[in-house]
Amino acid sequence: MEASQAQDLAGTLTDWVINENATAVSRKINCKTFAKAVTRINQIAEIAETEQHHPDLHLTGYRHLEIVLTTHAIGGLSENDFIVAAKIDELLK
Numbered sequence: 001m002e003a004s005q006a007q008d009l010a011g012t013l014t015d016w017v018i019n020e021n022a023t024a025v026s027r028k029i030n031c032k033t034f035a036k037a038v039t040r041i042n043q044i045a046e047i048a049e050t051e052q053h054h055p056d057l058h059l060t061g062y063r064h065l066e067i068v069l070t071t072h073a074i075g076g077l078s079e080n081d082f083i084v085a086a087k088i089d090e091l092l093k
């Protein structure tokens with residue numbers, strides 16, 4: 001999709017940031033424990049498998065999870081990224 005459309009959609013997702021060239025959106029969550037972070041990863045994996053659209057998940061500092069969504073097939077953002085982002089937001093709220 002066009003960068004301007006991606007920026008508009010990203011603007012509706014308050015907890016996500018869009019990168020400079022509008023090719024990815026990301027959200028960071030701080031979990032209380034390593035085990036809770038791994039539970040989140042598994043819940044997000046289930047959404048990804050259902051949607052057949054998969055985020056990059058970075059678990060660092062043992063309990064800080066960054067979720068990055070981009071559509072690898074096009075090297076940019078697609079509607080699928082925003083669908084998965086909304087489902088992750090629903091999970092986390």
Ligand SMILES: C[C@H](O)[C@H](O)[C@H]1CNC2=NC(N)=NC(=O)C2=N1
Binds near residue numbers: 052054055070071072
């Ligand atoms: C066939 C299969 O659905 C595709 O290869 C999917 C799988 N999940 C994917 N996830 C993401 N983020 N980008 C893709 O291009 C992608 N491709």
